[in-house]
Amino acid sequence: MKFRTPPRRQMTDNTIPLINIVFLMLIFFLFAGSVARDDARRITPPEMIQDDENIRSTGALIIAGEQELYLEDKPVTLEAAIAAHLAKGGGLMRVAAEATLPSDQLEAVLSALTAAGIKDIVLITRKGQPA
Amino acid sequence: MRFEPRVKRRPVSLTSLIDVIFLLLLYFMLASSFSRYHQLPVSSAAAGAGAGARPALLRLHGEGKMDLNGLPLESAALEAALAPFANDPLKIVAVWTGPGAAVQDSVAVLAAARKAGVKAVLVSGLN
Numbered sequence: 685m686k687f688r689t690p691p692r693r694q695m696t697d698n699t700i701p702l703i704n705i706v707f708l709m710l711i712f713f714l715f716a717g718s719v720a721r722d723d724a725r726r727i728t729p730p731e732m733i734q735d736d737e738n739i740r741s742t743g744a745l746i747i748a749g750e751q752e753l754y755l756e757d758k759p760v761t762l763e764a765a766i767a768a769h770l771a772k773g774g775g776l777m778r779v780a781a782e783a784t785l786p787s788d789q790l791e792a793v794l795s796a797l798t799a800a801g802i803k804d805i806v807l808i809t810r811k812g813q814p815a
Numbered sequence: 816m817r818f819e820p821r822v823k824r825r826p827v828s829l830t831s832l833i834d835v836i837f838l839l840l841l842y843f844m845l846a847s848s849f850s851r852y853h854q855l856p857v858s859s860a861a862a863g864a865g866a867g868a869r870p871a872l873l874r875l876h877g878e879g880k881m882d883l884n885g886l887p888l889e890s891a892a893l894e895a896a897l898a899p900f901a902n903d904p905l906k907i908v909a910v911w912t913g914p915g916a917a918v919q920d921s922v923a924v925l926a927a928a929r930k931a932g933v934k935a936v937l938v939s940g941l942n
Contacts, residue, residue, distance in 0.1 A: 717847025730922040783919040787912035806854040
């Protein structure tokens with residue numbers, strides 16, 4: 685009795701275009717996206733038409749509402765955020781505030797930061813035309 | 816001289832390659848974020864305006880209403896109104912925000928002042 689040898693499995697032709705597309709998508713996501721954690725995703729920062737340096741929101745102080753501050757995705761008090769910033773050696777402090785929040789609340793936080801001796805503060809904004 | 820007989824190699828299976836690429840693609844699709852942020856400096860460092868210059872007071876009342884030194888101002892005319900203060904470190908515009916003004920309003924004004932080369936400071940606690 686003679687068994688037929690199993691035919692060599694052959695890659696069907698339409699797998700190659702699939703790999704091509706998947707490869708292209710991989711390269712697109714590699715270059716266009718950034719893997720750094722986006723701490724400001726829970727809020728919508730104000731829009732600003734002016735072009736300035738890009739900045740990451742990782743580790744920024746997030747002002748989501750009155751008495752509602754987040755640092756590294758965890759709710760904090762203002763005092764704790766200031767202490768954490770000073771413990772890291774000071775330097776540039778990044779603050780992101782919800783666009784629809786009353787400006788007084790932002791100013792209260794900013795003046796507390798300034799009073800604590802933090803001088804370099806930048807606001808995080810989105811690129812866009814303010815309505 | 817003896818040549819070794821050619822070893823016939825089986826072609827490498829592409830399936831594992833596709834598996835790995837798929838996994839990488841999934842990872843980058845789910846982990847990457849596309850939001851781009853810009854920065855607006857609000858630091859009040861080097862406040863050396865001790866020369867007795869009185870800052871102009873720009874008050875924001877929200878919903879696009881503002882006044883400069885008491886004179887009502889349209890937000891479209893803001894740039895022209897800020898022009899006399901440009902590039903003069905002694906001329907400061909103090910931005911005061913009323914209860915109706917949102918963060919977006921003050922950011923818009925600060926960005927416009929920065930674009931015009933005007934030194935603008937946010938003032939707080941004067942309500």
